[in-house]
Amino acid sequence: MLTMTRRGFGGLALGAGAAAALPFGGGAWAQGADIVLGGSIPMTGVFAFAGIGIHAGISDYVKIVNDAGGIKGRKLRFAFEDTAYKVDASVAVFNKLVAQEKPTLYYGDSTGFSKTINPELERNGGMIMAGASFASELNDPKKFPLQFMAGPDYTEMVGILLRYIAKEKPGAKVAFVHSDTEFGRDPIATSEKKAVEQGLKVVEKIVTPPGSVDISTEVLKLRRAAPDFTIFHGYVMAPIPEFIAQAKQMGMTSRFMGTFWSMDNSMVQKMGDLADGFMGVMPYRYYYDTEGNAPMLAKIRQMRPEYQSTAYMQGFLTAMLMTEAVKRTLESGQDLNGKTLKASLNSIKDFDTGGIIGVPISIPGNSIPVGRIYRADVQKKLMVPASDWIKLEA
Amino acid sequence: MRIATAKETYAADEALFDTAVQRVWFAILLAALALFPFLADQYWLFLAGLAAINVISVTGLNILTGYTGLVSLGQAAFMGVGAYTVAVMEARLGTPVLLNLLGGGLVAAGVGMVFGLPSLRVKGLYLAIATIAASFILHFVFANWTSVTRGVSGINVPPAAFFGMALDTPFKLYWLIMPITVLLLLGAANLFRTRVGRAFIAVRDRDISAEVLGIPLLRTKLTSFALASFYAGVAGGLWAYFFRVVTPESFPLLLSIFLLAAIIVGGMGTILGGILGAVFMTLVPEFLKLLVGFVTPVWPDAAVHLSPVRTVVFGAMIVGFLIFEPQGLAEMWRRTRRFFHLWPFKT
Numbered sequence: 001m002l003t004m005t006r007r008g009f010g011g012l013a014l015g016a017g018a019a020a021a022l023p024f025g026g027g028a029w030a031q032g033a034d035i036v037l038g039g040s041i042p043m044t045g046v047f048a049f050a051g052i053g054i055h056a057g058i059s060d061y062v063k064i065v066n067d068a069g070g071i072k073g074r075k076l077r078f079a080f081e082d083t084a085y086k087v088d089a090s091v092a093v094f095n096k097l098v099a100q101e102k103p104t105l106y107y108g109d110s111t112g113f114s115k116t117i118n119p120e121l122e123r124n125g126g127m128i129m130a131g132a133s134f135a136s137e138l139n140d141p142k143k144f145p146l147q148f149m150a151g152p153d154y155t156e157m158v159g160i161l162l163r164y165i166a167k168e169k170p171g172a173k174v175a176f177v178h179s180d181t182e183f184g185r186d187p188i189a190t191s192e193k194k195a196v197e198q199g200l201k202v203v204e205k206i207v208t209p210p211g212s213v214d215i216s217t218e219v220l221k222l223r224r225a226a227p228d229f230t231i232f233h234g235y236v237m238a239p240i241p242e243f244i245a246q247a248k249q250m251g252m253t254s255r256f257m258g259t260f261w262s263m264d265n266s267m268v269q270k271m272g273d274l275a276d277g278f279m280g281v282m283p284y285r286y287y288y289d290t291e292g293n294a295p296m297l298a299k300i301r302q303m304r305p306e307y308q309s310t311a312y313m314q315g316f317l318t319a320m321l322m323t324e325a326v327k328r329t330l331e332s333g334q335d336l337n338g339k340t341l342k343a344s345l346n347s348i349k350d351f352d353t354g355g356i357i358g359v360p361i362s363i364p365g366n367s368i369p370v371g372r373i374y375r376a377d378v379q380k381k382l383m384v385p386a387s388d389w390i391k392l393e394a
Numbered sequence: 395m396r397i398a399t400a401k402e403t404y405a406a407d408e409a410l411f412d413t414a415v416q417r418v419w420f421a422i423l424l425a426a427l428a429l430f431p432f433l434a435d436q437y438w439l440f441l442a443g444l445a446a447i448n449v450i451s452v453t454g455l456n457i458l459t460g461y462t463g464l465v466s467l468g469q470a471a472f473m474g475v476g477a478y479t480v481a482v483m484e485a486r487l488g489t490p491v492l493l494n495l496l497g498g499g500l501v502a503a504g505v506g507m508v509f510g511l512p513s514l515r516v517k518g519l520y521l522a523i524a525t526i527a528a529s530f531i532l533h534f535v536f537a538n539w540t541s542v543t544r545g546v547s548g549i550n551v552p553p554a555a556f557f558g559m560a561l562d563t564p565f566k567l568y569w570l571i572m573p574i575t576v577l578l579l580l581g582a583a584n585l586f587r588t589r590v591g592r593a594f595i596a597v598r599d600r601d602i603s604a605e606v607l608g609i610p611l612l613r614t615k616l617t618s619f620a621l622a623s624f625y626a627g628v629a630g631g632l633w634a635y636f637f638r639v640v641t642p643e644s645f646p647l648l649l650s651i652f653l654l655a656a657i658i659v660g661g662m663g664t665i666l667g668g669i670l671g672a673v674f675m676t677l678v679p680e681f682l683k684l685l686v687g688f689v690t691p692v693w694p695d696a697a698v699h700l701s702p703v704r705t706v707v708f709g710a711m712i713v714g715f716l717i718f719e720p721q722g723l724a725e726m727w728r729r730t731r732r733f734f735h736l737w738p739f740k741t
Contacts, residue, residue, distance in 0.1 A: 043697065043698060043702070048702075052698070081683055082701040082704070084679075087637065088444055088637075091440065091637065092680060098436060098437075099435040115550070115641075119638050120562075120563075123563070180537070181546065182548075182643060
């Protein structure tokens, strides 16, 4: 019978450690002319639901590129590691991949990571980076010259919602409900001013801890304010269903809206009947969308017959835009580095994403200020378009 | 086998390194630490820096929890105080890096003493809950005292400068972090050769008896809180230079639990335990990633499927240590040493 003594266990642990330490100073080095897309991807932890989709989206686009012969004959390779959505782990992965794989493209997993790594990104100068963050602070080409985001920033997302509201119901009363986090607070102050500019009235601002479920007093406040539209930001799911449930029980007629991370179809449909009429801003078409000419969506459905999340679309589009930047840089005969890649990215004008975004896009700065309002249809169990594509002025 | 180590004086008996062999090994360790940056790549230098910062904070917590018996879940918040102090001093005042780190340590020590006040009335789990208050209150201060902390968006920290040279890479920062870590560890080890350190141990073992022996409880406990928070403050300051951005979300309650787990895994009440625990908790997840990396050439999707397993294995390893070696990694190390001391005789 196998028994383990204390000494045996210690020996095993030390042995495992020693074995793990073997690749010290070695590892898989960049192969010849491969173009490496590095990634700090949250495959575990609180953001794993998105990380798994992002990983699949990037991997699929990389496969499409390589199956078509690569970028100007050079293979695109996705090298990533799990970060568990921790900034220190993300930075460790970045340092590891930079030392061992020499990436020219990088995907980061959080606002914290994007801000933390920015000085090193500039010092390194060899790559451009995008990621899961849509933080408004990152949408500043002067402060973050080598970064971009594959969609509108959070302020622009709320701006798109406000534009829709102002058109649907001029002079409407709006309430903001946001989490007490950097993510939650991000667009609120600026959006209040934008709402006034659009002729809307901000009647209430409610701050809650993220994931909080005891929101009964906040719902009472919301009821007193009686907004026509309530915009949630800084949450993935909870406490949005609780808010909607209690508000509906109190007879409120407000329409509830969310931003990108609370708009995945599978998540929204988990709310059941409460989701009916829930709306929000989405920069990409949904997986199942067959409207118009969308060859890339058809390709995705061919590669993966089962539903793919909005995070998948985000990863897919990010890889597409990075590839386009590399292609343009190589075509112009320039070296691949952060500056040339970013300049190539910014040269993208009226670009067809193959239907991932429903209109041609341009990236004059660090974001793509385009989105569309979608509404939950509980009967169909789908998010369906509620507006045309809305482009904000850059 | 270890022979001829009889002590003739009390000073020799109390020495940190009591044999020539120990002194030689310590010199070899210092030489290895000095050579390390020239052999390791950016990744390993980053991990070494992160592990060293954690070692400092864990050592501080070990002084408080391991040596004085006061359980605290506020260590991460005190690191935050140090980090914000350094960030403000560096970004706004432009004061020298060593002064900033000292300032970070002292401000954290002051704040730690305030939150240590309940320790006179409550101990054990009750004190742990009381110190959680530090996490919540300080997080609120970091997020809302916007004129100083810049609120939720935090403070961007310029690189530390030493004689005009910007310490902006893991290689350069190593030369700031590692010497400070060694100095603070030597300080902590020496502390327990003094009356103050022994008073901590007396309070831990039986506070009423310690008071009967003439040890002032309040002063001793607050001193322990101040020292632990000083270490946390310096660690937080180094963290600010290391990551260059300090936000309210940089020092969550979960980090305090991580630090507490490190001293339990490493071995409470020993300096070596704190070091081993911090290094274990920082590096083992990375080593597990390397193991996943070995499988990747034959199983390309290994990282996707094994990432959750890796987390479970890490948790299981911690549980395994607690079951098979409840006195921590330090006890394993002691047993290994004892084996060589007595070799070729059976231990």
